[in-house]
Amino acid sequence: MDWSSGAPVSKQFDDIYFNAERGLEESRHVYLEGNQIPSRWRAQTEAQFVIAELGFGSGLNFCATYQAWRELESGAPRLHFVSLEGFPMRLEDLDRTLSHWPELNEIRQELTAQYPAPVPGVHRLLFANGAVCLDLWFGDAESVSEQWTQQELAVDAWYLDGFAPSKNESMWSKTMLQRIAQLSRPGTTASTFSVSRHIKEPLLEAGFDLKKMPGFGRKREQLFAVKRTPQQPSQWPVTPWHRPDHTHEAPATVTIIGAGLAGCFSAYALAERGVAVTLLDPTGIANQASGNTQAVIYCRIPKRRAPLGDFGIAAYCFAIARYQHWFRTGFLTAGEDGQLCGTLHTLTDEPITDIDDRLRGLNQLAYTCTAEQASQIAGNLIQQPMLYYPSSGWIAPRKLCQRLATHPNIELRTERALTVETDHHAARITTETGQWVSDQIIIASGTDCTHLLGADGLPTRSIRGQTTQIKALPELNAAICHDGYIAPAIDGQHCIGATFDLNKCDANADSASDTVNVAKLTQFLTSDPIQVVGHRVGFRCTTPDYLPVVGAVPDLALLRERFGALQFDSKRLLPVSSPVRPRLSILTGLGSRGLTYAPLAAEILASSLMNEPLPIDTSIARGISPMRFAIRQLIRSQ
Numbered sequence: 359m360d361w362s363s364g365a366p367v368s369k370q371f372d373d374i375y376f377n378a379e380r381g382l383e384e385s386r387h388v389y390l391e392g393n394q395i396p397s398r399w400r401a402q403t404e405a406q407f408v409i410a411e412l413g414f415g416s417g418l419n420f421c422a423t424y425q426a427w428r429e430l431e432s433g434a435p436r437l438h439f440v441s442l443e444g445f446p447m448r449l450e451d452l453d454r455t456l457s458h459w460p461e462l463n464e465i466r467q468e469l470t471a472q473y474p475a476p477v478p479g480v481h482r483l484l485f486a487n488g489a490v491c492l493d494l495w496f497g498d499a500e501s502v503s504e505q506w507t508q509q510e511l512a513v514d515a516w517y518l519d520g521f522a523p524s525k526n527e528s529m530w531s532k533t534m535l536q537r538i539a540q541l542s543r544p545g546t547t548a549s550t551f552s553v554s555r556h557i558k559e560p561l562l563e564a565g566f567d568l569k570k571m572p573g574f575g576r577k578r579e580q581l582f583a584v585k586r587t588p589q590q591p592s593q594w595p596v597t598p599w600h601r602p603d604h605t606h607e608a609p610a611t612v613t614i615i616g617a618g619l620a621g622c623f624s625a626y627a628l629a630e631r632g633v634a635v636t637l638l639d640p641t642g643i644a645n646q647a648s649g650n651t652q653a654v655i656y657c658r659i660p661k662r663r664a665p666l667g668d669f670g671i672a673a674y675c676f677a678i679a680r681y682q683h684w685f686r687t688g689f690l691t692a693g694e695d696g697q698l699c700g701t702l703h704t705l706t707d708e709p710i711t712d713i714d715d716r717l718r719g720l721n722q723l724a725y726t727c728t729a730e731q732a733s734q735i736a737g738n739l740i741q742q743p744m745l746y747y748p749s750s751g752w753i754a755p756r757k758l759c760q761r762l763a764t765h766p767n768i769e770l771r772t773e774r775a776l777t778v779e780t781d782h783h784a785a786r787i788t789t790e791t792g793q794w795v796s797d798q799i800i801i802a803s804g805t806d807c808t809h810l811l812g813a814d815g816l817p818t819r820s821i822r823g824q825t826t827q828i829k830a831l832p833e834l835n836a837a838i839c840h841d842g843y844i845a846p847a848i849d850g851q852h853c854i855g856a857t858f859d860l861n862k863c864d865a866n867a868d869s870a871s872d873t874v875n876v877a878k879l880t881q882f883l884t885s886d887p888i889q890v891v892g893h894r895v896g897f898r899c900t901t902p903d904y905l906p907v908v909g910a911v912p913d914l915a916l917l918r919e920r921f922g923a924l925q926f927d928s929k930r931l932l933p934v935s936s937p938v939r940p941r942l943s944i945l946t947g948l949g950s951r952g953l954t955y956a957p958l959a960a961e962i963l964a965s966s967l968m969n970e971p972l973p974i975d976t977s978i979a980r981g982i983s984p985m986r987f988a989i990r991q992l993i994r995s996q
Contacts (some may be wrong), residue, residue: 389421390426392571408440410440424485480975499531504570514543519551540590543588545586547584549582596756596933611797611798633767696757696758701838704745729741736836753953804897817901821859859871
């Protein structure tokens with residue numbers, strides 16, 4: 359980026375990001391007034407309003423829109439702002455750019471506090487207690503717009519920004535403008551600073567009515583467009599078996615079975631959207647696998663793009679942003695509920711130079727460090743190079759769950775769900791004390807999910823894990839992941855572990871597991887005497903591919919019948935979705951990464967139930983779909 363002219367200029371496109379003197383006024387004129395946004399908000403009766411933008415740039419259009427949303431007196435709909443950017447600004451450049459406008463200082467600070475590392479994919483940022491949502495898609499316009507069509511994004515207004523058509527042709531290609539039309543319903547508007555015929559002609563052909571309006575400043579005209587023709591269905595390149603085959607109304611009431619990390623995050627995500635949630639767990643809040651004293655937030659840096667690695671990175675970025683916000687606002691208390699003190703992770707056997715290549719430009723996410731640097735970070739002697747996640751740290755899972763469950767829209771009932779029954783009219787839960795009805799049921803009870811699903815059960819497995827409490831060691835300043843993990847002490851103790859006991863079902867803690875945990879720690883970190891002061895056993899729920907299970911529960915008998923042709927040709931395109939059990943969803947299979955996976959998994963599920971845009975691409979949606987196991991089984995039976 360070049361600042362020599364006083365305004366930021368893109369080196370890729372040799373074009374300015376905004377009017378150096380009146381950029382904020384121009385943004386309001388071209389996009390907010392150009393799409394009549396505030397007046398439409400005041401008249402809207404629907405719960406959400408979706409704006410899609412081509413070219414996030416400095417974030418100025420988003421900030422101006424968020425400011426206008428905040429200034430609306432009352433009744434503003436939930437704002438969903440979806441934006442693509444092929445060349446993300448560095449955080450420092452974005453902050454410097456937006457600092458031109460002091461009236462945006464509060465919004466600028468909110469944005470920069472969450473602004474992600476330039477990792478390709480989707481990054482969801484939440485504002486105003488979740489009532490304003492920004493989905494940042496980092497990637498080229500062609501691939502991102504294709505993802506939007508596959509998601510069948512339904513847009514209310516388009517901000518057609520980006521650099522000038524003469525300098526950034528891909529952003530204004532005929533294919534791109536056709537996709538814009540495909541994602542637009544009758545009445546959807548679009549505005550842009552450009553009146554080029556290369557934009558007007560494809561929009562006209564795609565079903566938009568066009569009108570020239572007064573431009574801003576020296577620019578005489580700008581373009582305004584309104585869609586007049588119906589929205590066209592997506593043409594899928596692959597069989598969309600990951601999509602449920604029926605639409606539903608957003609639920610007003612939801613019952614969630616299980617009050618661990620999966621259940622509490624799901625409850626909180628829905629409660630923030632105004633849904634009345636009942637948490638159902640006979641043991642109370644986080645007294646099973648999510649009840650450890652301490653756990654570490656971490657992810658692996660994948661060697662290549664694949665659903666497991668992509669979901670892990672996306673989930674980590676979203677989780678860190680959530681925890682940072684909660685510590686910053688006092689929802690969580692540093693040192694008591696956790697601490698984002700950084701995490702050191704052992705390296706793989708691949709050359710460090712290869713890891714450095716993958717992390718180039720991503721120091722905000724992670725970077726390698728020498729043994730000496732790692733020792734300085736940890737405050738203890740580290741004898742090997744490490745991978746450092748500067749924004750990571752540890753959380754007390756049970757305390758976190760307890761905080762989440764205090765939301766006024768959440769009620770806890772300490773009862774056991776005996777059966778669940780759902781149809782298109784209602785979802786019924788039977789417990790020892792009786793039966794009640796909800797609009798939707800979510801099963802989030804970890805290893806206990808199977809008996810509630812019956813014949814539609816999923817291939818999850820239970821893995822025993824024992825953590826060990828030890829007396830505090832000399833000062834430790836960062837969390838460390840080796841063959842086990844350790845975090846800075848809380849209340850004079852460290853929680854270390856945890857074992858992976860694949861074929862052990864004993865729920866009682868034993869000294870042998872403590873010995874394993876202590877041996878791993880002493881081999882890596884210290885030879886000082888270690889005093890064991892406690893222990894705890896939990897059972898992780900995992901899946902064969904180590905990805906979580908998130909979404910509607912499939913009707914397996916009907917699914918096998920509908921997709922049976924895949925047995926004979928796995929690449930055959932069947933333009934049909936999956937049959938599912940109505941009003942029944944699941945979130946499970948978080949394994950040992952509950953703190954990392956649960957926030958994004960819950961956000962995905964809540965967005966799906968509330969008919970909102972999803973913060974994931976199609977490959978991840980397929981990777982975490984509950985339908986994937988049955989589809990794979992069909993294909994393998996060729």
